Amino acid sequence: xxxxxxxxxxxxxxxxxxxxxxxxxxxxxxxxxxxxxxxxxxxxxxxxxxxxxxxxxxxxxxxxxxxxxxxxxxxxxxxxxxxxxxxxxxxxxxxxxxxxxxxxxxxxxxxxxxxxxxxxxxxxxxxxxxxxxxxxxxxxxxxxxxxxxxxxxxxxxxxxxxxxxxxxxxxxxxxxxxxxxxxxxxxxxxxxxxxxxxxxxxxxxxxxxxxxxxxxxxxxxxxxxxxxxxxxxxxxxxxxxxxxxxxxxxxxxxxxxxxxxxxxxxxxxxxxxxxxxxxxxxxxxxxxxxxxxxxxxxxx
Numbered sequence: 001x002x003x004x005x006x007x008x009x010x011x012x013x014x015x016x017x018x019x020x021x022x023x024x025x026x027x028x029x030x031x032x033x034x035x036x037x038x039x040x041x042x043x044x045x046x047x048x049x050x051x052x053x054x055x056x057x058x059x060x061x062x063x064x065x066x067x068x069x070x071x072x073x074x075x076x077x078x079x080x081x082x083x084x085x086x087x088x089x090x091x092x093x094x095x096x097x098x099x100x101x102x103x104x105x106x107x108x109x110x111x112x113x114x115x116x117x118x119x120x121x122x123x124x125x126x127x128x129x130x131x132x133x134x135x136x137x138x139x140x141x142x143x144x145x146x147x148x149x150x151x152x153x154x155x156x157x158x159x160x161x162x163x164x165x166x167x168x169x170x171x172x173x174x175x176x177x178x179x180x181x182x183x184x185x186x187x188x189x190x191x192x193x194x195x196x197x198x199x200x201x202x203x204x205x206x207x208x209x210x211x212x213x214x215x216x217x218x219x220x221x222x223x224x225x226x227x228x229x230x231x232x233x234x235x236x237x238x239x240x241x242x243x244x245x246x247x248x249x250x251x252x253x254x255x256x257x258x259x260x261x262x263x264x265x266x267x268x269x270x271x272x273x274x275x276x277x278x279x280x281x282x283x284x285x286x287x288x289x290x291x292x293x294x295x296x297x298x299x300x
Contacts, residue, residue, distance in 0.1 A: 004198040005070075007048045007062065009055070015097045017066060017090030019081075024070035025063040025094050029055030032127075032292055033100035035091055036062045039109020039132075040210065041177040041203040042275075043069035045195070046108065049281035054288060061103070063094055065111060067209025069202050076162070076212025083220045084137070087213075088118035092125055104292055106130035106284075108277055110213060113137055113221070116235070116261075120228055123236045128291040131241045132284065133274050135257060137217050138225035143252040151249075154180070158214035165215075170207050177203040184274035191278070235262035238294050240287045242276060245269045266290075 006012065010026035017023040026044060034054060036047040044062045054060045064071040066087055074081050091114065095103050104127050107115030112134040119126045135143065144152055158165050169176050177200050181191060191199070203210060239262045247254040255267035268287070272280040 004192075004194045005043070005045060005202075007045060007051055009052065010060075010062070015063075015094045017072075017093050018086045019074070021066050021072040021074055021090065023063050023066065023072070023090050023094050025061060025098075026051070027059065027061050027098055028052075029058050029060045031058045032296065033059040033061060033095065033098075033103035034288060034292065035095055035100075035103050035105050036060065037065065037091070037105070037107040037111025037114050038062075038068070039107075039111050039134075041180055042109075042199050043202050045069075045198065046275070046277055048278075050106075050277050050284050050288070053281065053285045058292070059098070059100060059103075061095055061098055061100065063091070065114065065213075066090055067206055067213055069206075073206055073209040076208065076215070079216060079220050082209070082212040082216045083224070084114050084117035084216070085121060085221075085224060087114045088121055091118050092122055095125070101125060102127055104128045104130070104288065104295065106132070106288055107134075108132040109134055109274070113217065117221070117224070119235045119237060119239075120233055126237055127295045128238045129235060129240070129262075130284075130288055130291055131239065131243075131258075132276060133243045135246075135254065136225060136261060137221045138229060139252075139257045141218070141222060143247075143250050143257075145250075148250050155214065155218070158211045159218035160215075162211075162215070165211050166208050169211065173204040173207055174200055185279075186273060187279075190273070190275050237262075238264045238266075238291055240266045240268075240291050242268050242270050242283065242287055244272070244274065 010028040014022040038046045067073045105115045112131045258265045277284045
């Protein structure tokens, strides 16, 4: 019987993250390490195509973010619990436990925000960053204006004080999460019915944690980004970005925004949808292999 909550050929275990939160992680392969971080409303399984390809010559580490999938979901009463700083520390601890003190780091959506924070906080550990279809937290809020901001309506809902957002989402949770899978996959061909159900069921079971994750992005994560911008902090490693051309719709230059955070940036617009690691895995693998090769060449 086919399972849709695992990546075939990968070994699974629980590894303590920051504050001993159990992090559910899959790993396979040998070679330079690369960590893949999923987005919303998904789990680590979104990386199945990319992970299997990279495992031919990389050590591939694929966790569920805290609060998602089968990782621990601590209470979000303390706003730091779901800060991207805490989630980045999860990544550092997991990679170190798997014998990878240095690694490439690839993030999609929410996972990309964690990846950026890890790159800023732990440049000694992160060899390169790959970012899929997101802007840094600070820039995300700054480019949303007027009626065009309706594309990010869920950001505003989950930014509200604890209580009402959780109740509203829980009341229609399957429909809520399904709406993003459908709206962001306009062709309707990226997910099998079973995989779509896996993502919905995993998200329905994690409403409070997911809201806490998003709430942090409108508070403590934003504060951290502002502090870094004021201090002139920049990403020291090569950065590769693949994104839909949101800037054309919302009126910003995505490449320029990324260049404000890093000197070595490659920005590529794509005609793929938001779930590009599943729709166009070959495009994502090509970016990762390019970044990995650049890192190896610079180390010689």
